[in-house]
Amino acid sequence: MRIDVLTLFPAMLDGFLSESILGRARERGQVEVAVHNIRDWATDKHRTTDDRPLGGGAGMVMKCEPIFAAIEAVQTPGCRRIYLTPDGVPFTAARAEALSHESHLVFLSGHYEGIDQRIRDTVIDEELSIGDYVLTNGTLAAAVVIDALARFVPGVLGEEKSLTHESFTRCLLDFPQYTRPATYRGMAAPEVLLSGNHTAIEKWRREQQERKTARLRPDLLSKN
Known part of the structure; x- marks a missing residue:
């Protein structure tokens, strides 16, 4: 390009x-x-x-x-x-x-x-x-x-999956992200993210996206 x-x-x-x-x-x-x-x-x-x-x-x-x-x-x-x-x-x-x-x-x-x-x-x-x-x-x-x-040009992003999961790509805001350590200052990351169950993780992320979008940008939900 x-x-x-x-x-x-x-x-x-x-x-x-x-x-x-x-x-x-x-x-x-x-x-x-x-x-x-x-x-x-x-x-x-x-x-x-x-x-x-x-x-x-x-x-x-x-x-x-x-x-x-x-x-x-x-x-x-x-x-x-x-x-x-x-x-x-x-x-x-x-x-x-x-x-x-x-x-x-x-x-x-x-x-x-x-x-x-x-x-x-x-x-x-x-x-x-x-x-x-x-x-x-x-x-x-x-x-x-x-x-x-x-970011949409092929090869520019190292992880193409990020394009499908980020805010607005599917008219939903992004889900919460966590990294190590799993617990910090008494704050624990959601257990589902540590489960290794990818189906459950995807379901949790989708639910979080829908809740966040409904709270902050309900106008986007009508586009789904």
């Missing part, structure tokens, strides 16, 4: 892309990520990427010219071009899995009051939001989406 990120703040992704599971996936060639500074496509001496909104109003709007040029420079036939924005479609685990099957993704990170609508109308295929809140720019949102979808 190839991913290109267009942003005004490429340094924000330096550490993120080099660490942990995603860093190893890049080293193994399972995920290729290139980060580009949108200012590289600005044509004036000040490398201007924004201007005042037409019609007046607060803040600044990212200009057409550098973004069109940037997208056209990195896109390939059949790639999916995604804009990260608070007013986009909510990002979900299901969407992450679907995007993991794409061969090439281009992420556009917005800033200021957003981007010129003509960009959204013509060179953007999908608009995603990671939540009902506003960030200073969309670079962190792009990082979240990349991290979530990369």
Whole structure:
């Protein structure tokens, strides 16, 4: 999978892309990520990427010219071009899995009051939001989406079973996890987890997922 990120703040992704599971996936060639500074496509001496909104109003709007040029420079036939924005479609685990099957993704990170609508109308295929809140720019949102979808790329996770047991994959929150020691400060892990009875363990975990989901996210149960 190839991913290109267009942003005004490429340094924000330096550490993120080099660490942990995603860093190893890049080293193994399972995920290729290139980060580009949108200012590289600005044509004036000040490398201007924004201007005042037409019609007046607060803040600044990212200009057409550098973004069109940037997208056209990195896109390939059949790639999916995604804009990260608070007013986009909510990002979900299901969407992450679907995007993991794409061969090439281009992420556009917005800033200021957003981007010129003509960009959204013509060179953007999908608009995603990671939540009902506003960030200073969309670079962190792009990082979240990349991290979530990369986990579905074959071979990126060492234990594929974790994909089927974690929160939201089956519209259920995750079950409680325990490790050694079995008893710590008088707190004992559930006996069933020490029983070696895998059928009983799976049943207990499913029950815990259903109880936790009913308590914290009952809206998810209607999707099962």
